[in-house]
Amino acid sequence: MSGSKTWISCGTIAHYALIFATVDSSLGHKGITCFIVDTKSKGFTAQPIHGKLGLRASDTAALFLDEVRVPAENMLGQVGEGFKIAMSALDNGRFSVAAGAVGVVQGCIDACTKYAMERRTFGKPIGEHQQVQAMIADMVADAEAGRLLYLRAAHLKNKGVRNTRETSIAKLFCGEAANKHAHNAVQIFGGYGFSDEYPVERFFRDAKVLNIYEGTREIQRLIIGQDALGIRYANGKPVESVQALAMV
Ligand SMILES: Cc1cc2nc3c(=O)[nH]c(=O)nc-3n(C[C@H](O)[C@H](O)[C@H](O)COP(=O)(O)OP(=O)(O)OC[C@H]3O[C@@H](n4cnc5c(N)ncnc54)[C@H](O)[C@@H]3O)c2cc1C
Incomplete structure (x- = not known):
């Protein structure tokens, strides 16, 4: 799984992330599937976001996934239900x-x-x-x-x-x-x-x-x-x- 998403609450402290991903963006919302991803997985990084106007006690991060391997059993729901x-x-x-x-x-x-x-x-x-x-x-x-x-x-x-x-x-x-x-x-x-x-x-x-x-x-x-x-x-x-x- 590869991609990035910015503005994620608790991104640097979460043990698991729910990632919504697609293999074919032409399918639109019908092609999105949800996965539970271990944030310790190889290729997963979280970068804290600083300089926020408010919510300064709340952790906010940008997440980056670089060819993260996710086991099939980590799929939440069915294909296309994301x-x-x-x-x-x-x-x-x-x-x-x-x-x-x-x-x-x-x-x-x-x-x-x-x-x-x-x-x-x-x-x-x-x-x-x-x-x-x-x-x-x-x-x-x-x-x-x-x-x-x-x-x-x-x-x-x-x-x-x-x-x-x-x-x-x-x-x-x-x-x-x-x-x-x-x-x-x-x-x-x-x-x-x-x-x-x-x-x-x-x-x-x-x-x-x-x-x-x-x-x-x-x-x-x-x-x-x-x-x-x-x-x-x-x-x-x-x-x-x-x-x-x-x-x-
Ligand atoms: C502190 C913080 C924590 C966050 N935590 C999370 C998180 O944990 N998980 C997560 O997934 N996201 C999180 N977000 C992201 C947040 O949900 C998005 O920033 C928000 O939904 C707006 O999307 P955007 O930033 O892409 O703005 P854009 O979609 O770029 O919108 C910019 C402006 O255009 C307007 N606009 C866009 N489309 C339309 C339209 N069709 N009609 C009329 N106006 C439109 C918007 O209303 C807005 O005023 C967080 C954001 C912040 C600031």
Whole structure:
């Protein structure tokens, strides 16, 4: 097996990698097969990626495979099933990104509500200025909405119901919310928001990746938009109604 893939989380520390490979790229997604590859195999190298905007505590690497021999029994699923396996993994990965994004929003709420009642300007805590209250109110509303969205996806997963559409909606909404509110959290902290003395600058840097990895926000919008228009149903069929989903 030969090839390379950049931006792989835990790439330098993983003992095994799931590699999606093809022998004939003209077959498109139908030609992709998944393999469990031992990262100690001859010809396998992982190079750490430095200089990231955020997620600095997380290992990220570029992987290189140079004629790595992989035993046939290491094939996961059947020949040509790789794309299906990758997509089902994405439904779970996207879900965890959505939940993590709500964590960022909650972190912003916790930091901002504390700071806003400590820092005083014009004779009162900044939390008593209505424009600051409005930013915090929007954080709270989106944290609650985001939580409900990813919990709905979780509920469908627990019931074994297809949930690509609901997971994409949760991932898009929560990722956008994390970016918007981390931006406003820095604003609430004023000059101190621009320093690493408080956690909000890290939230600001860490939030960006939430609308990049596990499918960018544009890809989520493609999935949701195509589903709404009936061009391609994300769950394989149209959603009957939002109420029906809630009753599953
Ligand atoms: C920290 C980090 C960790 C990662 N970990 C992993 C990992 O463990 N495993 C893994 O496989 N990947 C991982 N990735 C890769 C990540 O999933 C990709 O970076 C992401 O899916 C975007 O792909 P790309 O970088 O090729 O961007 P591109 O596909 O080049 O996209 C560039 C821009 O074009 C837009 N675009 C592309 N195609 C379309 C389209 N059809 N319509 C509209 N807009 C479009 C994108 O939305 C984006 O804005 C990681 C990335 C990062 C940053």
